[in-house]
Amino acid sequence: MKRIFSIxxxxxxxxxxxxxxxxxxxxxxxxxxxxxxxxxxxxxQNVLLGTTSYTNAAGExxxxxxxxYFVSNIKLTxxxxxxxxxxxxxxxxxxDESVSGANKIKLKVPEGEYKNISxxxxxxxxxxxxxxxxxxxxxxxxxxxxGMYWSWNSGYIxxxxxxxxxxxxxDGTGNRKYRYHIGGFGGYSTPMFNNIxxxxxxxxxxxxxxxxxxxxxxxxxxxxxxxxLNGTTNVxxxxxxxxxxxxxxxxxxxxxxxxxxxxxxxx
Amino acid sequence: xxxxxxxxxxxxxxxVYACHxxxxxxxAGFQKPANFPEPVYHFTTNPVTKDGxxxxxxxxxxxxxxxxxxxxxxxxxxxxxAFTHHGHDVSHGIDDRLGSRNSPAIMNLAxxxxxxxxxxxxxxxxxxxxPVTNHVEMDETMENVLTKLKNSSVYPALFQRAxxxxxxxxxxxxxxxxxxxxxxxxxxxxYDKVKRNxxxxxxxxxxxxxxLVTQKCSPCxxxxxxxxxSFRNNGIAIGANDDKGRYMVTVTAGDEYKFKVPSLRNxxxxxxxxxxxxxxxxDAVLDxxxxxxxxxxxxxxxxxxxxxxxxxxxxxxxxxxKTLTDREFTSNRLLSEQ
Numbered sequence: 001m002k003r004i005f006s007i008x009x010x011x012x013x014x015x016x017x018x019x020x021x022x023x024x025x026x027x028x029x030x031x032x033x034x035x036x037x038x039x040x041x042x043x044x045q046n047v048l049l050g051t052t053s054y055t056n057a058a059g060e061x062x063x064x065x066x067x068x069y070f071v072s073n074i075k076l077t078x079x080x081x082x083x084x085x086x087x088x089x090x091x092x093x094x095x096d097e098s099v100s101g102a103n104k105i106k107l108k109v110p111e112g113e114y115k116n117i118s119x120x121x122x123x124x125x126x127x128x129x130x131x132x133x134x135x136x137x138x139x140x141x142x143x144x145x146x147g148m149y150w151s152w153n154s155g156y157i158x159x160x161x162x163x164x165x166x167x168x169x170x171d172g173t174g175n176r177k178y179r180y181h182i183g184g185f186g187g188y189s190t191p192m193f194n195n196i197x198x199x200x201x202x203x204x205x206x207x208x209x210x211x212x213x214x215x216x217x218x219x220x221x222x223x224x225x226x227x228x229l230n231g232t233t234n235v236x237x238x239x240x241x242x243x244x245x246x247x248x249x250x251x252x253x254x255x256x257x258x259x260x261x262x263x264x265x266x267x
Numbered sequence: 268x269x270x271x272x273x274x275x276x277x278x279x280x281x282x283v284y285a286c287h288x289x290x291x292x293x294x295a296g297f298q299k300p301a302n303f304p305e306p307v308y309h310f311t312t313n314p315v316t317k318d319g320x321x322x323x324x325x326x327x328x329x330x331x332x333x334x335x336x337x338x339x340x341x342x343x344x345x346x347x348x349a350f351t352h353h354g355h356d357v358s359h360g361i362d363d364r365l366g367s368r369n370s371p372a373i374m375n376l377a378x379x380x381x382x383x384x385x386x387x388x389x390x391x392x393x394x395x396x397x398p399v400t401n402h403v404e405m406d407e408t409m410e411n412v413l414t415k416l417k418n419s420s421v422y423p424a425l426f427q428r429a430x431x432x433x434x435x436x437x438x439x440x441x442x443x444x445x446x447x448x449x450x451x452x453x454x455x456x457x458y459d460k461v462k463r464n465x466x467x468x469x470x471x472x473x474x475x476x477x478x479l480v481t482q483k484c485s486p487c488x489x490x491x492x493x494x495x496x497s498f499r500n501n502g503i504a505i506g507a508n509d510d511k512g513r514y515m516v517t518v519t520a521g522d523e524y525k526f527k528v529p530s531l532r533n534x535x536x537x538x539x540x541x542x543x544x545x546x547x548x549x550d551a552v553l554d555x556x557x558x559x560x561x562x563x564x565x566x567x568x569x570x571x572x573x574x575x576x577x578x579x580x581x582x583x584x585x586x587x588x589k590t591l592t593d594r595e596f597t598s599n600r601l602l603s604e605q
Contacts, residue, residue, distance in 0.1 A: 131312045132392040133438040142409035142437040151396040153387040153516045188389045190517040
């Protein structure tokens with residue numbers, strides 16, 4: 001009995017110690033690592049570029065050969081409600097399924113427990129109109145942004161998805177391709193459609209992020225690209241094989257805001 | 268006696284040479300002509316310097332900006348034609364591929380709030396990316412251009428001189444090109460000299476033509492830049508390629524078939540005319556406005572009845588338009604390939 005009591009006491013002490021270890025040792029003035037993973041799926045399947053066929057709500061079969069998009073202007077909210085905004089100059093990322101490691105973005109964030117993350121899918125209008133000297137890193141038109149920038153109609157492409165579909169009409173190159181290049185920051189001098197989307201994800205249900213020096217927490221998001229085509233508008237590849245600077249792009253952007261969900265957090 | 272003649276002659280030659288050097292070859296920085304409004308370009312983030320301008324000039328005339336090192340900016344923007352591609356309705360770029368629009372003048376761009384026939388580019392610094400990467404123009408990537416510049420034996424030193432560091436970046440290359448283009452100011456035509464009271468007067472025909480242009484061609488071709496920088500459908504027939512112009516940029520109903528109002532400066536030298544170079548002479552342009560306006564969607568209301576002109580009036584207008592020719596600009600050694 002005494003022995004059991006001792007064990008219980010020891011266990012309790014251990015539990016208390018554990019809790020204390022997690023809650024009391026955050027140093028809000030120190031920054032630590034946080035990664036956010038964009039895990040691409042198509043319904044119940046993993047996305048494999050070029051090799052696998054998927055089916056949309058319109059019953060059309062398609063492959064995904066290219067999938068990339070900008071993630072920017074990241075904000076995190078602590079469990080106490082305070083907000084951390086990732087500094088502008090280190091808050092632009094290009095998620096690219098074809099590049100190893102480019103589906104995970106890495107941040108430095110003040111230690112603490114975070115219940116919410118939000119980001120812009122695309123590039124904000126201010127950066128779209130900024131001086132060329134402010135367009136470095138992934139925003140450099142001579143670098144990774146080369147395929148994500150409209151030179152003839154100044155502005156970044158926010159989201160790019162391309163592939164083939166037997167239902168797509170034969171294009172000028174003799175292929176049955178679909179091409180979705182979605183951008184549009186609202187127009188420079190003439191108001192135009194605005195496809196800048198802010199995505200907010202609550203982490204409470206599937207695991208808050210505990211950010212602390214020496215740890216490498218990872219917010220694991222599932223990104224269901226079927227939702228690019230299926231949603232408020234069920235996009236038919238046969239009817240809309242090419243969507244770029246056109247009002248129809250608004251439908252695709254309105255669909256893809258729903259493609260992100262929080263799966264879990266590896267703390 | 269003979270010797271004295273020689274000295275006089277030598278002095279005269281030196282004087283002429285010195286004069287020539289003073290007006291043509293000395294870099295004086297960007298200067299706003301007295302009869303021009305304030306420029307719209309953001310000089311605060313890119314002040315024009317001699318070294319920056321010279322680097323930009325070298326880049327402008329360098330074919331390394333194209334995929335196979337055959338086409339430079341200067342290939343389709345020829346100084347003697349006010350930096351247009353004289354005689355070409357649309358330009359031929361790399362591998363003789365044809366574009367769909369007429370090469371516009373590189374002239375007075377510091378006063379130009381939006382570039383290209385459709386105004387799709389709103390910052391001069393971003394402009395060169397379009398022709399460099401366009402499949403039918405230079406068909407190159409900006410990344411390759413930077414690699415070629417970095418591997419060159421001369422450019423790192425020129426970037427060092429212009430920007431204080433031999434690091435070659437997208438921003439520096441584009442800003443140097445802007446510095447060259449900003450210096451392409453045309454403000455010394457006969458018209459300018461008349462307006463500035465610089466010992467020039469219009470002939471009777473030119474004066475009559477000036478009155479006609481003021482009455483009938485403004486507000487679109489507004490003084491002193493002879494454009495209001497607006498986008499308008501001027502009633503030319505829709506092209507076979509159905510180029511919708513401004514609409515392709517704004518995707519806004521009501522912008523179909525609108526194109527930028529080009530300046531009339533140096534118009535004598537920049538044939539052919541319109542966004543697709545369909546008119547080869549100024550007579551053809553005036554005949555269009557007087558007799559051939561097409562009632563197409565979004566036709567500018569100012570042109571709904573055309574601009575009736577008699578043969579004499581057309582002659583007078585053309586006489587005036589020729590006073591907008593600026594030979595100092597088109598022969599300025601400072602702006603030529605060195």
